[in-house]
Amino acid sequence: GIQVEQSPPDLILQEGANSTLRCNFSDSVNNLQWFHQNPWGQLINLFYIPSGTKQNGRLSATTVATERYSLLYISSSQTTDSGVYFCAVEGYSGGGADGLTFGKGTHLIIQP
């Protein structure tokens, strides 16, 4: 099956800093999503981005499908950004309705 690798695994930053999280995947994808799992365990959709660039406030994401990677940018970090960020993909070979394959996540801690 498709493999998803995220880096870095852990990241500690001061409030106000910017960060870039990376997701590499091993095959062509028809779905790529970024999620934030907050300290209460909720999985929050950030972006649906199988290709291209999107922005939502301080967050933006870029997926270069031909090179099989996606980047999540967080600017002017706030303590509420802390949590685990997951990249998840669905490959074309799955034929649909196979759900997402998740990476192991980046654990982000924003210190005040």
Next chain:
Amino acid sequence: DTAVSQTPKYLVTQMGNDKSIKCEQNLGHDTMYWYKQDSKKFLKIMFSYNNKELIINETVPNRFSPKSPDKAHLNLHINSLELGDSAVYFCASSRTGLSDTIYFGEGSWLTVV
């Protein structure tokens, strides 16, 4: 209104028991899923289901079974619970199951003692 809702949120039960987790989505989606998050926070799909097809991850023990009374509900039944079943179980849904955003419920924390 919560788009994808699960009950119970927390469940503590003894080994050998049978339990169910219920899931409902009010988004009008055709496809629903169950995912398992282990103690290392790794998320893995267990099942995907729409009106026509059930796809089972081959690593899921047959003690786990999804039951769908209608398109808006996908319940998870677990028989003969084992200690290793302790995890967070997430229900999710998507409009078509093909290249669509997948929305997750808030999770059900299962502890087997």
